[in-house]
């Protein structure tokens with residue numbers, strides 16, 4: 001058996017690279033059958049699979065409240081929202097599979113703790129108001145991040161994002177509406193809503209990633225037209241969306257330094273606690289271990305379903321073969 005060494009690797013096909021570059025420059029889409037640079041493929045596999053894992057792990061903090069929702073209507077809405085997130089995970093796993101990685105491998109990376117997912121889902125949800133704050137802030141940040149991804153240069157990713165974004169808009173509205181109802185309630189309900197906003201505000205700002213001058217991979221992603229706006233630009237858009245909505249709700253955004261600067265036409269804001277962000281990312285958040293363990297257990301509990309489905313498919317194929325003969 002021979003193994004291929006770096007030296008034997010074929011040189012990058014200049015013609016194919018030129019065609020790829022031209023498609024990107026021309027705002028065309030790269031499709032699974034097209035040639036693409038290895039680094040582009042690897043970047044997309046990492047980004048799309050992390051995104052899928054985030055949707056799946058993201059079901060847990062809210063799933064926690066399905067049995068305790070305060071009314072049948074709230075339960076139905078929350079159930080639908082959490083199911084949407086499962087759907088998002090599945091579209092995204094399918095999009096990643098078109099790049100040549102298997103679903104099994106992605107699942108293994110997640111449950112072995114090798115893969116990352118959005119750090120925001122490692123925070124606890126102790127009150128019902130957290131359902132409001134997650135919908136308003138976390139799904140709100142997701143919308144700001146994801147609407148530009150509808151134009152991502154990789155076809156299957158961009159197309160998956162179109163439907164996902166429509167559903168995210170519903171998620172944000174339902175969260176806003178939960179908070180609005182609480183803010184019109186008793187003093188205790190208003191305090192609960194404000195407390196949840198205080199806890200989710202900073203982690204939701206951190207969802208956009210480190211400041212531009214500390215985000216080394218952003219430039220390449222923007223050159224490939226996977227990413228369309230920088231982390232800081234997206235954070236600005238998010239805050240611009242929140243400020244008038246916070247006024248309608250009657251909640252305070254917990255940043256005393258937040259103010260509009262008419263000269264730069266940007267929001268000035270306080271410093272995000274990046275040490276905390278990176279600690280949670282490295283696995284030291286309040287719920288990292290619990291989230292992963294729950295996912296691992298669900299995977300093991302579902303083993304019989306996968307085995308039964310595979311066995312059924314095998315029997316069907318054998319039956320069809322026998323009938324054809």
Ligand SMILES: [Fe+2]
Nearest residue numbers: 055084085088
């Ligand atoms: Fe989602």
Ligand SMILES: [Fe+2]
Nearest residue numbers: 085139168171
């Ligand atoms: Fe969502």
